[in-house]
Amino acid sequence: MMGKVRVAFFDFACCEGCQLQVANMGEALLEVLGAIDVVEFREVMSEKSSDYDVAIIEGSITTPHAVERIKEIRKTAKVLIAYGSCATIGGVNGMKNNFDLNDIRNYVYQDQARFFETIPTRAVHQVVPVDYFVHGCPVYLPEFVKVLKCALAGIPYRVPDSAVCTECKLNENECMYDKGITCLGPVTRAGCNSWCVNNGNICYGCRGMVTNPAENGAKDILEKYRIPLDWVENKMNMYNKAREQDTERKPDGKKC
Amino acid sequence: MGRNVKVNVEYLTRVEGHGNIVVNVKEGKLEECRLDIVEAPRFFEGMLRGRSIFEAQHITSRICGICSCGHTLASIQAAESAIGFIPSEQTRKLRKFLLHLETLDSHILHIYLLVAPDLLGVKSFVPLINTHNEVVRRALRMKKTCNDVCDILVGRHVHPISCIVGGFTKLPKPKDLDAMLALLRKFEEDMKPTIELAATLKFPEFQRETEYVGLVNDTEEYPFLEGDIGSTDGMRVKKEEYRKATNEFVVSHSSAKHAKWSRASYMVGALARVNLNYKKLLPKAKTLADALGLKPVTTNSYLNTAAQLVECVHCVEDGIRILEEFKDAGLDYKELVVVGLNEKGTIPVKAGRGVGAVEVPRGILFHDYEVDGDGKIVNANCIIPTSQNCNNIEHDMKKLVPEILDRSDEEITHRLEMLVRAYDPCISCSAHFLNVKFINR
Numbered sequence: 022m023m024g025k026v027r028v029a030f031f032d033f034a035c036c037e038g039c040q041l042q043v044a045n046m047g048e049a050l051l052e053v054l055g056a057i058d059v060v061e062f063r064e065v066m067s068e069k070s071s072d073y074d075v076a077i078i079e080g081s082i083t084t085p086h087a088v089e090r091i092k093e094i095r096k097t098a099k100v101l102i103a104y105g106s107c108a109t110i111g112g113v114n115g116m117k118n119n120f121d122l123n124d125i126r127n128y129v130y131q132d133q134a135r136f137f138e139t140i141p142t143r144a145v146h147q148v149v150p151v152d153y154f155v156h157g158c159p160v161y162l163p164e165f166v167k168v169l170k171c172a173l174a175g176i177p178y179r180v181p182d183s184a185v186c187t188e189c190k191l192n193e194n195e196c197m198y199d200k201g202i203t204c205l206g207p208v209t210r211a212g213c214n215s216w217c218v219n220n221g222n223i224c225y226g227c228r229g230m231v232t233n234p235a236e237n238g239a240k241d242i243l244e245k246y247r248i249p250l251d252w253v254e255n256k257m258n259m260y261n262k263a264r265e266q267d268t269e270r271k272p273d274g275k276k277c
Numbered sequence: 278m279g280r281n282v283k284v285n286v287e288y289l290t291r292v293e294g295h296g297n298i299v300v301n302v303k304e305g306k307l308e309e310c311r312l313d314i315v316e317a318p319r320f321f322e323g324m325l326r327g328r329s330i331f332e333a334q335h336i337t338s339r340i341c342g343i344c345s346c347g348h349t350l351a352s353i354q355a356a357e358s359a360i361g362f363i364p365s366e367q368t369r370k371l372r373k374f375l376l377h378l379e380t381l382d383s384h385i386l387h388i389y390l391l392v393a394p395d396l397l398g399v400k401s402f403v404p405l406i407n408t409h410n411e412v413v414r415r416a417l418r419m420k421k422t423c424n425d426v427c428d429i430l431v432g433r434h435v436h437p438i439s440c441i442v443g444g445f446t447k448l449p450k451p452k453d454l455d456a457m458l459a460l461l462r463k464f465e466e467d468m469k470p471t472i473e474l475a476a477t478l479k480f481p482e483f484q485r486e487t488e489y490v491g492l493v494n495d496t497e498e499y500p501f502l503e504g505d506i507g508s509t510d511g512m513r514v515k516k517e518e519y520r521k522a523t524n525e526f527v528v529s530h531s532s533a534k535h536a537k538w539s540r541a542s543y544m545v546g547a548l549a550r551v552n553l554n555y556k557k558l559l560p561k562a563k564t565l566a567d568a569l570g571l572k573p574v575t576t577n578s579y580l581n582t583a584a585q586l587v588e589c590v591h592c593v594e595d596g597i598r599i600l601e602e603f604k605d606a607g608l609d610y611k612e613l614v615v616v617g618l619n620e621k622g623t624i625p626v627k628a629g630r631g632v633g634a635v636e637v638p639r640g641i642l643f644h645d646y647e648v649d650g651d652g653k654i655v656n657a658n659c660i661i662p663t664s665q666n667c668n669n670i671e672h673d674m675k676k677l678v679p680e681i682l683d684r685s686d687e688e689i690t691h692r693l694e695m696l697v698r699a700y701d702p703c704i705s706c707s708a709h710f711l712n713v714k715f716i717n718r
Binding site for chain 2: 034035036037038039040041042044045046048050054059083112113114116117119120124125126128129130137139158159197200201202203204216217219220221222223225248252256259
């Protein structure tokens with residue numbers, strides 16, 4: 022490819038924490054900026070462009086306007102990367118789908134609710150095709166860099182499809198279930214190096230479910246520790262409720 | 278006179294979140310002046326209903342990536358006071374330290390990457406990589422230092438992991454204290470050239486008297502984490518009565534939910550805090566405040582950025598003090614908590630209501646939760662600093678535009694953008710924010 026690859030960052034409904042993760046790279050950011058040409062990154066730049074090769078998308082699709090906007094971006098971008106849970110699986114925005122949309126609008130905005138058009142939360146791939154997924158809330162920077170390199174080299178990146186437990190065991194953490202606490206590690210995709218459990222907290226399932234969760238194993242665990250199934254389901258729905266918006270299951274790990 | 282100016286800045290850049298500035302001057306008369314918020318609503322307060330109070334921090338941290346530690350701390354304060362849990366001294370001190378890190382991180386990002394390009398006459402920090410390479414490197418280094426300290430303390434800065442209701446799921450070991458101290462000392466070194474740079478920056482002239490609102494207390498401590506709500510107009514209420522201070526109201530011309538207390542509008546943030554608590558700044562910070570002309574009450578909103586710099590000096594010094602105290606006295610590792618969803622009932626829960634009021638980088642932030650006897654959230658409300666400032670920003674714009682009408686459209690637009698940016702608006706936080714565009718074209 023002649024010249025540097027033109028990269029644009031776009032954000033939809035999200036907290037912009039994943040953009041911030043990129044800004045948080047420190048001086049290493051300058052090396053990344055040396056390899057690519059960032060043409061749009063609204064959070065830190067005033068420059069704008071409608072000419073780019075790679076679009077990096079943060080956030081979920083939650084309004085009719087967002088649907089149109091992401092379709093336009095898809096038309097221009099040769100490569101589209103969804104990054105962060107909001108974009109890859111709907112993330113916490115999906116909890117909205119637990120409620121009647123009118124009810125939740127009225128609760129938050131009362132008599133002005135009508136000004137807030139909203140549709141059920143969808144992940145980016147539920148609206149347009151996505152070429153690369155960087156899961157996590159927030160994204161795990163080493164994985165983001167890996168995916169960016171793959172995208173620039175034009176080779177595929179496979180999201181790990183084993184459970185967080187596989188990484189957690191290697192990190193020699195004491196199992197949360199042994200401490201009497203419910204954790205979503207057994208059904209959640211690895212790739213974060215069991216970030217939360219390393220820091221003494223539980224896994225909240227922010228990277229989405231593995232393709233084939235070991236259902237029987239999970240049931241055994243729930244029985245062994247006498248945990249009601251709906252507890253775990255409710256927890257799963259903190260990040261993964263929008264999976265119900267998936268229309269088809271794809272075999273290549275790109276589903277949510 | 279007789280001039281028409283129409284400014285419509287869509288997707289204001291270099292602010293967190295999405296905002297539009299709309300100004301309409303017809304025949305020399307200002308007809309309209311607004312800051313629109315176009316961030317997609319995310320319904321956080323609605324989504325919290327029915328969830329465990331032990332999940333509130335994790336969820337509300339996701340309101341905003343840049344203020345995630347601030348939301349975490351306001352959420353925890355509200356949750357703990359709702360269920361009647363009193364945190365230990367050690368926990369409170371660690372939380373204060375975490376809040377300092379967030380203030381430093383956020384202020385440095387704002388001063389260097391978002392404001393400095395305006396003052397140096399470029400569109401973003403990217404051209405500065407060539408012209409002011411050392412400055413950009415220092416900025417990124419300082420930001421990274423805050424992040425590295427957060428990594429050690431709470432796992433990461435964006436959506437901290439180990440700071441939860443009840444305490445910390447991880448406590449720094451002696452070697453962690455040493456590492457954090459070394460990093461903060463490096464940061465303190467970098468503050469010197471930062472202050473020198475700031476002395477060369479020229480902030481635009483502008484004056485408008487307004488009310489400044491923030492936490493106040495009766496101790497010697499410059500309040501960030503705990504206190505009552507006070508104002509430069511002499512108002513003071515308990516945090517539980519925050520609605521008496523915010524008085525959110527709807528204005529007919531724009532259907533915008535605004536806040537006001539004893540005047541037409543009020544301002545929150547670094548400038549408000551310095552105006553309210555100038556006397557409690559640590560000596561070095563106070564000296565800098567004097568040098569930058571920040572004697573209370575300062576009424577130039579553009580100087581909010583200067584006030585942020587003063588707070589950086591204060592926070593780094595206080596942060597080092599906290600770490601040194603921990604080094605001397607050691608930590609009590611028995612305080613480590615394993616809570617999850619409180620499956621084991623480690624933390625006693627009762628039905629109740631609690632309010633968190635915390636000074637986050639952009640100003641005072643309120644979280645308000647009501648829980649039932651099982652610890653399920655029944656009602657939730659959050660009031661974000663930027664939504665409190667929106668009304669004040671519009672009042673500033675209304676005073677500023679007529680004063681600069683002799684300038685070019687481009688210059689007017691730029692001055693307005695700089696004004697909005699000076700407030701460091703965090704529009705991602707606008708879970709509770711409303712502004713609808715009704716422009717007559």
